[in-house]
Amino acid sequence: xxxxxxxxxxxxxxxxxxxxxxxxxxxxxxxxxxxxxxxxxxxxxxxxxxxxxxxxxxxxxxxxxxxxxxxxxxxxxxxxxxxxxxxxxxxxxxxxxxxxxxxxxxxxxxxx
Amino acid sequence: xxxxxxxxxxxxxxxxxxxxxxxxxxxxxxxxxxxxxxxxxxxxxxxxxxxxxxxxxxxxxxxxxxxxxxxxxxxxxxxxxxxxxxxxxxxxxxxxxxxxxxxxxxxxxxxxxxxxxx
Numbered sequence: 001x002x003x004x005x006x007x008x009x010x011x012x013x014x015x016x017x018x019x020x021x022x023x024x025x026x027x028x029x030x031x032x033x034x035x036x037x038x039x040x041x042x043x044x045x046x047x048x049x050x051x052x053x054x055x056x057x058x059x060x061x062x063x064x065x066x067x068x069x070x071x072x073x074x075x076x077x078x079x080x081x082x083x084x085x086x087x088x089x090x091x092x093x094x095x096x097x098x099x100x101x102x103x104x105x106x107x108x109x110x111x112x
Numbered sequence: 113x114x115x116x117x118x119x120x121x122x123x124x125x126x127x128x129x130x131x132x133x134x135x136x137x138x139x140x141x142x143x144x145x146x147x148x149x150x151x152x153x154x155x156x157x158x159x160x161x162x163x164x165x166x167x168x169x170x171x172x173x174x175x176x177x178x179x180x181x182x183x184x185x186x187x188x189x190x191x192x193x194x195x196x197x198x199x200x201x202x203x204x205x206x207x208x209x210x211x212x213x214x215x216x217x218x219x220x221x222x223x224x225x226x227x228x229x230x
Binding site: 045102 | 116145147155156157218219220221222224226
């Protein structure tokens with residue numbers, strides 16, 4: 001898996017967009033970018049993934065730069081329930097065996 | 113999406129004892145993964161459990177300490193043997209999504225088993 005770099009913590013005002021950056025400059029051509037989050041005392045939850053196109057689902061949007069060396073997870077309207085540790089992972093592959101290495105992630109605090 | 117149940121959800125154990133954690137999935141899956149999350153830390157992969165074969169352990173983890181069983185495509189157990197306080201962690205079971213349309217590669221996790229070793 002490619003190594004990822006994320007800021008250790010971020011704050012976001014409730015109702016505003018939360019933009020969480022991730023650097024993955026060593027990502028290879030067939031590696032996807034996955035985002036998970038872990039709310040306190042719960043198991044990690046899958047959010048979204050992409051290869052090179054931007055992706056959107058009911059939870060978030062994923063913006064991947066053209067060179068694929070970085071990406072941004074966007075929570076369009078953050079709520080208090082979005083307070084969690086967010087993990088960016090570059091590696092594994094969709095459609096196959098998914099061995100995932102977690103980094104330290106970004107601790108997002110949504111502030112009322 | 114897969115639903116994963118883990119037992120026990122939490123336990124307090126004495127040093128030197130062993131504890132077996134169960135992971136039940138509501139659908140058949142090929143690969144199951146066991147992770148450890150030490151207090152304040154990220155997740156570390158312990159091993160990959162494939163039905164019908166020996167589990168594959170990551171560096172720093174050995175079968176004698178963390179024996180794993182995978183008797184069928186919906187169930188696995190992880191045993192933490194001869195526990196010490198350093199084994200106090202959350203242990204998580206995970207599977208790759210294998211929905212009928214083909215896998216998307218996303219992982220689903222159980223809620224974890226929080227072990228405290230005294």
